[in-house]
Amino acid sequence: MILYLLHNPSVQARCYKEIQDVVGSGRLPSMADRPNMPYIQAVLHEVLRIANIAITGPPHTVDEDVIFHGYVIPKHTVVFANLDSVLADDKVWGDAGVFRPERFLDENGQLVKREEFIPFSIGRRVCFGESLAKMELFLFMTTLIQRFEFKPVDPDKLPTLKGVLGLTHTVSLFCNFYRRVSVKCLQRRSVIPITDTIP
Numbered sequence: 350m351i352l353y354l355l356h357n358p359s360v361q362a363r364c365y366k367e368i369q370d371v372v373g374s375g376r377l378p379s380m381a382d383r384p385n386m387p388y389i390q391a392v393l394h395e396v397l398r399i400a401n402i403a404i405t406g407p408p409h410t411v412d413e414d415v416i417f418h419g420y421v422i423p424k425h426t427v428v429f430a431n432l433d434s435v436l437a438d439d440k441v442w443g444d445a446g447v448f449r450p451e452r453f454l455d456e457n458g459q460l461v462k463r464e465e466f467i468p469f470s471i472g473r474r475v476c477f478g479e480s481l482a483k484m485e486l487f488l489f490m491t492t493l494i495q496r497f498e499f500k501p502v503d504p505d506k507l508p509t510l511k512g513v514l515g516l517t518h519t520v521s522l523f524c525n526f527y528r529r530v531s532v533k534c535l536q537r538r539s540v541i542p543i544t545d546t547i548p
């Protein structure tokens with residue numbers, strides 16, 4: 350998410366404004382704030398869609414012969430579900446390659462559920478940690494954006510959005526964290542240590 354915020358400073362600014370409007374600077378964001386922060390939720394959805402970390406999910410096998418779209422998949426064949434075939438499909442999203450959080454908002458600015466949003470897969474083996482992951486992402490990102498502004502190390506050269514495909518789909522990121530003035534208002538025990546540049 351930090352990488353996409355570096356590339357989209359106006360999105361970062363709008364996230365910060367929503368945090369200021371709903372939480373302010375005097376306390377930490379909590380899960381009780383989440384329903385009141387549709388824009389940040391839309392940004393998280395868009396990051397999970399466009400930068401899906403588990404493109405195929407783990408391997409599964411079919412436990413009986415299956416005919417799928419005219420193809421015979423014999424019993425015990427190892428199969429991978431290509432989640433990106435939906436998450437990055439222009440026929441579904443129109444402009445799948447574009448980072449556009451608004452696609453998850455309705456005309457009133459409220460979060461909309463899209464059945465094609467499947468970064469955690471679907472069905473019986475859907476990700477066991479989906480709720481936990483969404484909660485962690487919300488709390489981590491709102492807390493970080495409340496305290497820091499993310500800026501590229503070299504303003505003339507943004508880090509690449511191109512991912513590295515391995516067991517998971519990942520990126521390498523170098524970025525500067527600038528402490529926001531408002532952080533002074535937070536209680537000391539809630540201040541986290543920082544370094545200027547994170548790998």
Ligand code: HEM
Nearest residue numbers: 402403406407468469470471474475476477478479481482
């Ligand atoms: C952004 C974060 C995460 C993403 C995108 C993600 C995505 C996925 C995907 C695509 C699968 C494969 C589902 C399938 O086989 O069809 C999966 C499985 C699984 N995930 Fe996650 N996951 C995330 C975080 C977590 C976390 C935080 C936990 C646990 C604390 C977790 C626990 C699991 C488990 C246990 C399975 C296997 C479920 C099963 O086979 O029944 N995941 N996840």
